[in-house]
Every structure is written in structure tokens, then in C-alpha cells.
Amino acid sequence: xxxxxxxxxxxxxxxxxxxxxxxxxxxxxxxxxxxxxxxxxxxxxxxxxxxxxxxxxxxxxxxxxxxxxxxxxxxxxxxxxxxxxxxxxxxxxxxxxxxxxxxxxxxxxxxxxxxxxxxxxxxxxxxxxxxxxxxxxxxxxxxxxxxxxxxxx
Amino acid sequence: xxxxxxxxxxxxxxxxxxxxxxxxxxxxxxxxxxxxxxxxxxxxxxxxxxxxxxxxxxxxxxxxxxxxxxxxxxxxxxxxxxxxxxxxxxxxxxxxxxxxxxxxxxxxxxxxxxxxxxxxxxxxxxxxxxxxxxxxxxxxxxxxxxxxxxxxxxxxxxxxxxxxxxxxxxxxxxxxxxxxxxxxxxxxxxxxxxxxxxxxxxxxxxxxxxxxxxxxxxxxxxxxxxxxxxxxxxxxxxxxxxxxxxxxxxxxxxxxxxxxxxxxxxxxxxxxxxxxxxxxxxxxxxxxxxxxxxxxxxxxxxxxxxxxxxxxxxxxxxxxxxxxxxxxxxxxxxxxxxxxxxxxxxxxxxxxxxxxxxxxxxxxxxxxxxxxxxxxxxxxxxxxxxxxxxxxxxxxxxxxxxxxxxxxxxxxxxxxxxxxxxxxxxxxxxxxxxxxxxxxxxxxxxxxxxxxxxxxxxxxxxxxxxxxxxxxxxxxxxxxxxxxxxxxxxxxxxxxxxxxxxxxxxxxxxxxxxxxxxxxxxxxxxxxxxxxxxxxxxxx
Ligand code: HEM
Ligand SMILES: [Cu+2]
Ligand SMILES: [Cu+2]
Numbered sequence: 001x002x003x004x005x006x007x008x009x010x011x012x013x014x015x016x017x018x019x020x021x022x023x024x025x026x027x028x029x030x031x032x033x034x035x036x037x038x039x040x041x042x043x044x045x046x047x048x049x050x051x052x053x054x055x056x057x058x059x060x061x062x063x064x065x066x067x068x069x070x071x072x073x074x075x076x077x078x079x080x081x082x083x084x085x086x087x088x089x090x091x092x093x094x095x096x097x098x099x100x101x102x103x104x105x106x107x108x109x110x111x112x113x114x115x116x117x118x119x120x121x122x123x124x125x126x127x128x129x130x131x132x133x134x135x136x137x138x139x140x141x142x143x144x145x146x147x148x149x150x151x152x153x
Numbered sequence: 154x155x156x157x158x159x160x161x162x163x164x165x166x167x168x169x170x171x172x173x174x175x176x177x178x179x180x181x182x183x184x185x186x187x188x189x190x191x192x193x194x195x196x197x198x199x200x201x202x203x204x205x206x207x208x209x210x211x212x213x214x215x216x217x218x219x220x221x222x223x224x225x226x227x228x229x230x231x232x233x234x235x236x237x238x239x240x241x242x243x244x245x246x247x248x249x250x251x252x253x254x255x256x257x258x259x260x261x262x263x264x265x266x267x268x269x270x271x272x273x274x275x276x277x278x279x280x281x282x283x284x285x286x287x288x289x290x291x292x293x294x295x296x297x298x299x300x301x302x303x304x305x306x307x308x309x310x311x312x313x314x315x316x317x318x319x320x321x322x323x324x325x326x327x328x329x330x331x332x333x334x335x336x337x338x339x340x341x342x343x344x345x346x347x348x349x350x351x352x353x354x355x356x357x358x359x360x361x362x363x364x365x366x367x368x369x370x371x372x373x374x375x376x377x378x379x380x381x382x383x384x385x386x387x388x389x390x391x392x393x394x395x396x397x398x399x400x401x402x403x404x405x406x407x408x409x410x411x412x413x414x415x416x417x418x419x420x421x422x423x424x425x426x427x428x429x430x431x432x433x434x435x436x437x438x439x440x441x442x443x444x445x446x447x448x449x450x451x452x453x454x455x456x457x458x459x460x461x462x463x464x465x466x467x468x469x470x471x472x473x474x475x476x477x478x479x480x481x482x483x484x485x486x487x488x489x490x491x492x493x494x495x496x497x498x499x500x501x502x503x504x505x506x507x508x509x510x511x512x513x514x515x516x517x518x519x520x521x522x523x524x525x526x527x528x529x530x531x532x533x534x535x536x537x538x539x540x541x542x543x544x545x546x547x548x549x550x551x552x553x554x555x556x557x558x559x560x561x562x563x564x565x566x567x568x569x570x571x572x573x574x575x576x577x578x579x580x581x582x583x584x585x586x587x588x589x590x591x592x593x594x595x596x597x598x599x600x601x602x603x604x605x606x607x608x609x610x611x612x613x614x615x616x617x618x619x620x621x622x623x624x625x626x627x628x629x630x631x632x633x634x635x636x637x638x639x640x641x642x643x644x645x646x647x648x649x650x651x652x653x654x655x656x657x658x659x660x661x662x663x664x665x666x667x668x669x670x671x672x673x674x675x676x677x678x679x680x681x682x683x684x685x686x687x688x689x690x691x692x693x
Contacts, residue, residue: 005399005449012445016438023434023504031504032427070689095275095689096356098511102578102593107507109422111356112274113684116423131591135511135580137268139275139691140198143583148591 050091050115060084068097068110068134071141078132079150083122090116098135101149109136127153155230162242163223163542167535168625169250170219174528175618177211180204182611188584189604190597201584202266209269210260213370213523214288215253220531221325221377222249222295227538228318228380229299233306241298248291256284266691268582270367271344273359274688279348286340289333296326314650317400318384324404325376327660328369331412331667335365353685357424358678364415365671372411372440374523378486378530379403382451385534386483390458390474399450401653406443409663410436413670420506424681429673430503436670437501444494451487478550482533482557486526489564493521496572511582513603514575517568525564532617533557539621545628552620559613566606574599 052067052074060082067074068090080086090099090110097110101120110116134145155163183204186192196204222245226237258280259265265277303323307315315323339362346352387394394400416433419425459469474480496518499505509515536553540546547553579586579596586592586600653659 002396005396005446005453008449009442009446012442016441019498019502020435020438023502024431026504027427027431096272098580100511100578100580105507107421107510109419111360111423112686113356114424131588131593133580133588135582136272137202137275137582139689140202140266142202143198143585143588146588146591 050089054078054080062086064088066090066099066147068092068099068145070094070139071134071145073099073132073134073145073147076147077150078147079152080122081152083151084124086120086122088116088118088120090118095138096136097138097145098133100133100135102131102133104130107135122151126151154234156236156239158239158242159226159230159237160542162237162246163226165246165250166219167223167542169253170216170223170531171618171621173211173215173219174614177208177216178611178614178618180208180211181607184208185604185607185611188586189600190587191601192604194585196584198584199263199266202268203260203263205582206266206268207260210256213269213374217374217523217527217531218288218292219249221373222292223542224377224380224531224534224538225295225299225322225325227542228322228384229302232316232319232384233302235302235306235309237298237302241294241301245291245295245298248294249288252284252287252289252291254284255287256281258284264691270363272363273344273347273354273356274686275691276344276348276688277691279345282340282344282348286337286345289337289340292329292333296330299323299326312650314397315401315654316384317394317397318380320401320404320654321376321380321383323656324408325373325380327408327656327663328372328376328411331408331663332366332369332373335362335415338362339366347688351688353687355678355683355685357422358683360419360422361415361425361674361678364418365412366415367418368415369411371523372407374527376404376407378527379447381483381530381534382447382454382487385537386451386480387454387458389477389480389483389537390454392454392458392461395450395453395457398651398653399446401651403443403446403450405653405659406440406446408659409666410440410443412663413667414440414501416674417501417503417506420503421510424678425674426677427503429677432670432673434501434503436666438498441494441498441501444490448487448491448494455484476554478553478557479533479537481554482529482536482560485557485561486529486533489521489525489529489561489568492568493518493526496521509575511580512575513571513579513581513600516581517571517575517603520564520571521568525560525568529557529560529564532560535617535621539624539628540631543625543628544631545624546631547620548623548628549620552616556613556616556620559616560610563606563609563611563613567603567610568606570599570603570606574603 050065050067052065055063057063062080062083064078064086066088069092088106090108092110092112095112099110099116100107104120106118106120108116108118128151130149132147132149134142138145183195184201187195187201230236259278260281265281267275267277271277299322303319339359343352343354343359347354383394383400414433414437416425416430417437420430455473456469459472462472464472473484500509500518536547574596577593577595579600586596
């Protein structure tokens with residue numbers, strides 16, 4: 001191993017160190033993996049108390065409970081008016097699913113037996129509709145599993 | 154040098170790997186065409202997921218594992234001059250072939266369309282899991298065979314550094330043995346009982362066990378390709394590897410940190426804490442260091458070879474033997490290694506991962522890595538060792554010359570388009586991504602460009618397969634003998650052993666890292682209490 005090689009190793013190690021530092025720093029301002037935003041886990045029997053639907057908590061804050069099942073979401077059309085902060089709680093009562101709002105950072109696995117939670121702050125100027133898809137293989141009807149998220153201003 | 158039964162073993166495992174590649178490629182073609190808008194739909198949804206399961210299993214596991222076993226024997230025997238034990242090789246073949254066929258039946262019958270990650274609670278036919286378990290046991294027998302050869306060599310060669318090719322094979326085996334317990338526990342404790350008796354399972358636990366195995370699997374593929382860069386490429390070019398010590402450092406980094414990183418496949422899973430994910434990100438970046446060290450070493454070796462041929466500051470690149478298919482394949486794969494590596498850094502970043510998780514970005518990524526760095530390297534090694542193993546020359550030299558370039562060009566287009574489509578959110582693992590017309594318009598053209606690239610490298614694969622099978626039948630009797638491929642002196646005994654040659658120390662450190670890396674998530678999962686759910690039979 002010569003001088004150049006040692007230098008290269010130092011440079012790469014430092015770069016990777018900077019990457020990790022950046023990750024931690026931006027995690028500090030809220031950019032952390034979606035599943036970890038105040039996650040809360042419930043055993044399977046939570047499904048009885050899990051009421052799918054949109055709840056407005058006022059001031060643009062919403063809580064949206066979504067049931068994922070083969071091969072649809074309930075509700076599969078979600079309408080939000082002037083949302084500022086939306087907490088999605090997603091529960092699957094059969095197999096593994098995904099929940100991905102296309103064009104946003106909302107991308108989370110829905111693991112049966114656990115409630116997946118994610119908080120989303122929609123872009124303030126967006127008006128219109130988002131496509132929401134299941135992005136984990138769940139069986140033969142997987143590509144037909146999607147929903148629509150409508151933002152009204 | 155090779156005993157007859159070793160040749161038989163290499164022939165069977167390498168030929169079987171080609172069959173897997175051919176069949177997997179057929180499935181790949183079906184998927185590519187069927188999922189692209191504006192292209193004919195060759196299969197319905199059920200056929201699509203059958204093909205996808207077949208493609209994933211055949212490509213990611215069967216093609217790679219059988220080819221790796223073949224060249225592992227080749228490298229060990231030619232470098233160490235120690236022969237394998239016949240019974241162990243025989244038993245390896247019986248178990249791995251038997252297990253593969255057992256698992257293939259339900260897959261092809263469409264009764265195990267659970268994809269190659271087979272996440273529960275979706276459960277396929279029991280034979281699929283049983284076959285898989287038998288294959289794993291077979292690979293353990295093979296690992297024992299390799300370790301046996303290595304230990305016998307070591308006993309006779311105290312005070313000698315391990316040759317760099319054999320070092321790589323041993324590294325591969327160590328990583329495989331680190332990784333497979335996770336998969337075995339998942340299959341034996343949960344999946345087989347689930348498929349036979351309907352045992353409810355905790356999905357998060359099984360995902361965690363799967364990825365405990367799944368990431369080191371990546372290094373199980375990659376290291377044999379790196380062995381080709383370290384041990385074969387310099388010989389091909391008639392120079393010495395730039396730094397043997399750095400090569401060994403890279404291997405050790407892979408041994409240390411290839412396993413406690415699996416959570417980087419679960420960044421968007423609920424139920425695992427940010428701290429655990431951060432720990433795995435950090436460890437992932439330390440394995441990345443191994444890849445960077447490799448990149449430097451290979452590039453420096455290439456430069457040395459180019460300059461030895463009279464090249465200057467940059468013109469050395471042109472002096473390299475680009476018309477030699479073995480060299481071209483290795484070098485082109487090495488270029489793709491750069492792109493694959495950079496993409497991997499993005500995947501491994503826990504704050505960027507959710508932009509690309511489960512999108513076509515990932516499909517682009519692993520076709521660059523296992524689909525090119527590994528596959529293209531294996532193809533080029535084939536051109537080199539075919540005459541030695543099969544006693545026949547490659548049928549068409551000119552087809553062999555264009556084949557790596559076609560793969561490279563096609564893959565470049567495919568991977569670029571799929572990476573970009575992934576950034577726009579286009580999902581992987583779907584037979585159709587139109588969502589009744591709601592999907593973003595940009596997806597279609599990107600998928601179509603990707604399909605053009607895909608067809609180009611698929612054709613390159615067809616050329617490769619036809620060429621090797623034609624060589625078996627019509628190839629001229631071999632003109633290369635085995636000795637010219639190995640070091641004249643038998644190995645590199647002049648190499649002093651380095652600190653990296655003291656494998657037992659590094660294995661212990663690796664085990665400690667694994668314990669640390671997995672105690673954290675396992676404590677979370679178990680202290681909260683498991684949450685088992687009913688299983689769902691595929692098609693039921
Ligand atoms: C021969 C030409 C090939 C073509 C046309 C092809 C095409 C494809 C396509 C289109 C997909 C995405 C399917 C989807 O997500 O819906 C895919 C997935 C995949 N490919 Fe390939 N591929 C080829 C070769 C390879 C090779 C050589 C490897 C590895 C050695 C490989 C490994 C994989 C894996 C592991 C998957 C993921 C399967 C899954 O998501 O379950 N492919 N391939
Ligand atoms: Cu789905
Ligand atoms: Cu990984």
C-alpha cells in the first residue's frame with residue numbers, strides 16, 4: 001500500500017464520514033425515514049378500533065386512517081381541504097402492502113400486525129390530485145391497488 | 154492439476170448455471186415486454202408474477218450460486234494446488250441440484266408466486282421452501298469442502314500469505330456462512346411450518362431475518378467478481394496487482410461489515426427505530442469503503458498495464474486490449490461498478506432511501522450490480538476458462554468480441570431510464586403501471602427507452618448462451634491449457650502474510666459487529682412483543 005493509496009482511503013473515509021454527518025444533521029430537522037415519525041404499534045386486534053376515514057383536527061391538521069387490503073385502500077378517495085399537516089395511519093389486515101403517494105416523500109411499508117404512521121406536510125401551493133399506490137407485491141391484483149388523494153384549496 | 158471429478162463438478166455446476174441464466178433470461182424478456190406501455194402483453198398478471206418469481210430466483214440465486222461454485226473450485230485448485238474431497242463435491246451437487254429442482258416445480262406451476270424475497274404472510278407451496286432449505290444445506294457442504302482445502306493448504310504453507318484469488322473465495326464462503334443462519338431460521342421456524350400447517354408469523358421479524366441474509370448475499374455475488382479483478386485481470390494483462398495488501402484490506406472490510414447492515418432494506422419499515430437504522434447506515438458506509446479501495450486498486454493496475462504498453466498520462470487507456478472479450482467484459486463491468494456503487498450510496502442513505510424505495514430505481518440498480526458487474530464478469534471469465542474446463546475453444550470469437558459491448562450499451566440505457574423512472578415514482582414488481590390512466594405521463598417514455606436498452610442486453614445474453622452451447626458441440630479442441638492460467642510458481646509464496654491474513658481474528662470481530670448490529674433491532678421487536686398474523690396462501 002503506497003502513499004497515494006493511503007491518501008485515497010483517507011479521502012474516501014472522510015467523505016463517507018461527511019455523508020453520515022449530513023444524514024444525522026438533516027435528520028435533526030425532520031428528514032427521517034417516514035416510518036419513524038411518532039410510530040406507534042398495535043397488535044392485530046387493533047383492527048376493531050381502527051376506523052378508516054379522514055378526521056379533521058382543525059387548523060389544517062388531519063388524521064387519516066387507511067385500511068390496506070388485497071387489492072384496495074379504504075378510503076380510496078381521500079379529500080383534504082387546505083391541509084398543513086397530515087398524519088397517515090395505515091393498517092393492513094392481510095398481507096404486506098406499500099403506501100406511496102407518487103411525487104412526494106410519503107413511501108412506507110404497511111406490515112400486517114403493525115400500524116404504520118407517517119406525518120406529511122403537503123407543499124403549500126399544490127392543488128389537484130395525487131396518485132397513491134401500493135408498491136409492495138401483494139398478489140395477483142397488486143397493480144390494481146391504488147387510491148386518489150385530492151387536495152383542495 | 155484438476156482431478157477428473159473436479160472437472161466434472163465444474164462442468165455440471167457451470168452448465169447448470171447457464172441453463173438458469175437462459176431460462177431466467179427468457180422470463181426477463183417476458184417481463185420487460187409485458188410491463189412496457191405500447192409493447193405487446195405476453196402474459197396475464199398471474200403469468201407475470203410466475204415469471205417474476207422465476208426470474209428473481211433463477212438469476213439472483215441459481216445462476217450466481219452455481220457459477221460461483223464452479224469457479225471457486227477452479228480458483229482454489231489452480232492457486233493452492235490442493236484438491237477437493239470427492240465425497241463433499243458429490244454431496245454438494247446432489248443437494249443443490251435436488252433442492253433446485255424441488256423448488257422449481259411449484260414455481261413453474263405457478264403455485265409459489267411469492268417472488269424471490271418470499272415475504273410472509275403470503276405463502277406458496279411447501280415444496281418451494283423445502284427445496285430452498287435443501288439448497289442451503291448443499292451450499293454448507295460446499296463451504297465445508299472449500300474450508301477443508303484451505304486448511305490443508307494452510308497447514309502445509311505456514312508463514313505464507315494467502316494468494317489473492319483464494320483469499321477472495323474464502324471471503325465469499327465466510328460471508329455466506331455469516332449470512333445463511335438468518336435465512337435458515339426464517340425458513341425452518343416460520344415459512345415451512347406456515348406453508349404446511351398454517352402457522353401464524355410475525356412479518357416484521359421475518360423481514361428482518363430475511364434481510365439479515367439478503368444484504369450479505371450481495372457480497373456473496375460481488376466478491377467472486379472482485380476475485381476476477383484481483384486475480385485474473387492482472388495475469389491477463391501481464392502485470393502485477395497494484396497492491397495485494399489493499400486487496401486483502403478490502404476483503405476484510407467485506408467480512409466485517411457485510412452482515413450487520415440489512416436494515417438498509419427496511420428503512421421505511423415501521424417498528425424499527427431511527428437509531429437502529431442509523432447504525433446500519435453507518436456500517437453500510439464502511440463496507441462501501443471496501444468497494445472504493447477496490448476501485449482504486451483495479452484502476453491503478455489498469456494504468457500500470459497501459460503504461461507498460463507504452464501509454465502516457467491518459468493514452469494508457471487506449472493501449473489496453475479492448476478487443477479481447479475477456480478483458481473488455483471485465484473492464485466494462487468495472488465501469489458499471491462505478492455507477493452501481495454511486496447508486497448504492499443513495500440507497501443506503503436513510504434519508505434519501507424513501508425517494509427510491511420499491512421503485513424502478515432499484516431495478517436499475519441491481520441490474521447494474523448483480524446483473525452486470527457480476528453477470529458480465531462471469532460471462533467474460535467463461536471465455537477464459539471454457540477451454541480449460543470443457544476442453545473446447547469458444548465457438549465464435551467474433552461474437553464473443555461484440556457480446557460484452559452490447560451488454561454494456563444495453564444495460565447503460567436500461568439502467569439510466571429505470572433509475573430516472575424510479576425518481577418519478579414508477580413502481581417495481583407490477584405487471585402494469587397505468588393505474589387506469591392516473592400515472593404520471595413521464596413514466597411511459599422512460600419505460601419504453603428502458604425496454605429498448607433491455608432488449609439490447611437481452612440479445613447480448615442470447616448470443617452468449619448460443620455461443621457457449623455451440624462451443625460444447627462445435628468448438629475446436631482446446632488450445633489453452635490450465636497451467637497457463639495459474640501462476641507459474643503455483644502461488645505467490647513470496648508474499649509475506651499481512652495482518653489481514655489472520656482470518657480468525659477478523660471473523661471474531663465480524664461476529665461481534667453482527668451481535669451489536671442485530672441486538673438493537675431484535676430487542677425492539679421482541680421487547681414490544683411479537684404480533685403474528687394469519688398467513689395467506691398464494692392463489693387461495
Ligand atoms: C437477460 C436480460 C434481463 C432482462 C430483460 C431483465 C428484465 C427485468 C425486469 C424488467 C425486471 C423488473 C420486473 C418488475 O419489477 O416488475 C427484472 C427484475 C429482476 N431482475 Fe432482471 N433482467 C435481465 C437479466 C437479469 C440478470 C442477469 C439478473 C441477475 C443476475 C437479474 C436480476 C433480477 C432481479 C433480482 C429482479 C427482481 C425480481 C423481483 O423484483 O422479485 N436480471 N428483470
Ligand atoms: Cu400491492
Ligand atoms: Cu443491501
